[in-house]
Amino acid sequence: MTARPMTARRALICTAILLSLPVAAMAADAPAHHDISVLHCARLIDPVAGKLLGATTVIVEDGHIKELRSGNADGKPYEDAARQAGAGFQQVELADATCMPGLIDSHTHLTMQFSKSTYSDQFRLNPADYAIEGTVYAKRTLLAGFTTVRNVGDEHNESIALRNAINAGLIPGPRIFSAGQFVGTTGGHADPTDGYRWDLQGDPDPKDGIINSPEDAWKAVRQHYKDGADLIKIMPSGGVLDESNSVDNAQMTLDEIRAVVAAAHDYGFTVAAHAHGAEAIRRAVLGGVDSIEHGTFMNDEDMKLMKEHGTWYVPTIIAGQFVMEKAKEGWYPPQVARKAEQVGPIIMATAGKAYRAGVKIAFGTDAGVYPHGDNAKEFAYMVQAGIPPMAALQAATTHAAELLHKQDQLGQIAVGRQADVIAVPGNPLDDITTMQHVSFVMKDGVIYKEAGKPIAE
Template sequence: MRRVRPSALLVCTAALFAPLTVLAQTTAVHCERLFDARSGQVRGEHTILVENGLIREVIPGRAKLQDGVESIVLGDRTCSPGWTDLHVHLGSQSSPASYSEGFRLDAVDYAFRAVGYADKTLSAGFTTVRDLGGEVSPHLRDAINQGLVDGPRIFAAGKSIATTGGHADPSNGYNSMLSHLMGPPGPTEGVINSIDDARQAVRQRYKEGSDVIKITATGGVLSYARSGDAPQFTVDEVQAIVDTAKDYGYRVAAHAHGTEGMKRAVLAGVTSIEHGTHMDDEVMRLMKQRGTWYVPTIYAGRFVADKAKEPGYFPEVVRPKAATIGAQIQDTAARAYRAGVPIAFGTDQGVGPHGDNAREFVYMVEAGIPAAYALQSATLHAATVLGVDDQGVIEAGKRADIIAMPGDPVADINAVMGVDFVMKGGRVHRAPAEAAALD
């Protein structure tokens, strides 16, 4: 049996800025086990034929290959569709210096950091992300699509839409002199206070090349403001955002911790509720009725609750919110699953460290969500939230986004932390130390 080393498979790129070379026209990936995202079951041996960035055929067992077909054998591993994280912020990462850095760093500084964060995210098995708020992300998306840097496929929101003093008001925490010099932010900066402003803010995001709209329907944990859960839009304002977004083919994700803000967002027709800390039975019922997805971000909740115990990590106005709100999200996710609310995967990484995204699966299972459902939440469910049908499953005609990990993640969810093979769009980004060729 011939041995093919990772260098032959173009696994270890020498530099972040060098585009990957295209693999042989047809590549066969052999998996000892295969996670079927439609059924949630782990199947036996399969061979996946990849051609021109797409899956050409999925063959049970070990396939006989024609001459010239490059092959990768992943022994004692489970292959899965590449995962999608529906809530990340690739332009930043939380630290005690985060609040002061906004006054010292330029957009270029954040962009260079984002390149490394994107690479870590892809290496962890996340071939697609939805970046929900950050002016860097549309540019990073374009650089990745052009092959200039490595990273996941990005659906970028650009600047989140907020109200004055709301969670995504960029002037929160500024002193009066600085606020006077800069002037009040408006729709161009993603801050609205009327129906007309709401429409303009969505149109501005379209002008800037966003893929999705993000609103902050309630206060937030990490913003420099007292309230973490008060509603921050009127019903009419949210409705104007959703209706205008539909004109441009956009879906709307709503950051929300408080019950009333969530209710307004769901009634207005948002696609997903992010965090959902104080979600009550009425909101759950409405979400089920209207097909609204829930993206819990348990990781972020646990992370901020832990960091709130460290003096000096957060400003004092933030610390009480982090301690009280963050600790509740895992319990909310458990109740939502039992109630039948549709759940999709998201971490809010950028709050926690990029590259550790898969730990959300472990937290979901701790909350009582079955491992198979948790894995579906990052594959089939995530594709539904994005409104795409070309990824999320390993089937002929879909994108060749394939990852693999030792063990069986349905039997032991901790296996998700060991991803060591990542293929995105037919190109190998990461592979085990050695991969053997089929006979």
């Protein structure tokens, strides 16, 4: 995605729009909070044990899981307790549905969605336009069952403002961990002026996420800390959708990567590395990054290094499939189409090989490259790649929570955890495509979708 340099004024406009527009609609967008909920699930996925449990009752109080009971436990005692305490109460029957923890997408871009006009839109749309679009995409993502996402890069820190608006209850959306702006090198996949004519290029610097030395790396990370980011996203290799020629060339030195990681870890950040090429993956792993995103041309040496270093892999198969299809439909400039057709056929096979090699996999989709809300299609692609259905579900729950360092809060339905619960009809272990038909969504104890329909606004 080609970006534009951020100015302080644009960032302020972006934040102001996000924080002001939804206020009038806040009451409509925020479903009523019930202090005690009793959920009767026909089945329950336990991703920690890797098991499908039978009928289970989940008791939720004040946004957290209070109790789990086998079978359809009587909800009357909880209703009486709520009444005595002056609290709200609701009971939800999820007959013939499988409950599981709210899903986590480890690779999203909530403030953009690629289309045929994207390359010209960047000269027409303002940061506020992308910010407003993000409110729509955030809601679609939540209703698809994804209660938490990592937003791994935007153009003007819109996703930080979007995160803040969601956290303040102004708009519905998933829990966001934002990387803010991408970090890369001049002319690389993160350069916001790739494809611009010479007199419009300027010279993007660390404040724009562009570095060319270890010293620049420290400044860029510190700027992200100042901006309020939650993690760092670097671009050590070429990419598909920028207007340069290579998808896999190495674009950051090992010293630059090590400097980013050292600075990031000083500030409590994890580092996600967009990397298609084998050499870029090798450098990123040796440099200490926490995750490799895409990993298309990952080789045996890379996989071995990732296992040795405990590096996570986020495959994003759906994005590879989508860009390959759209390249054939004429969506992209010739050099981009060529890269898309190069990556698409390989990325699924790489994911399957990495799973068989024992590389740790966290679920991620590159949402925004394809339409938001279709995130769950990734599960079917993972299974097609040879990843068992339970392993795919674990990637989107316990494993993704571990990547976020939030395994004590997210990724499982257990006492004391955040009350993020979703349900799908039938059994996804028998038919993984049921993950594309989420019928119930609860985040932090608030129900946003029931019986397959969003809660009335």
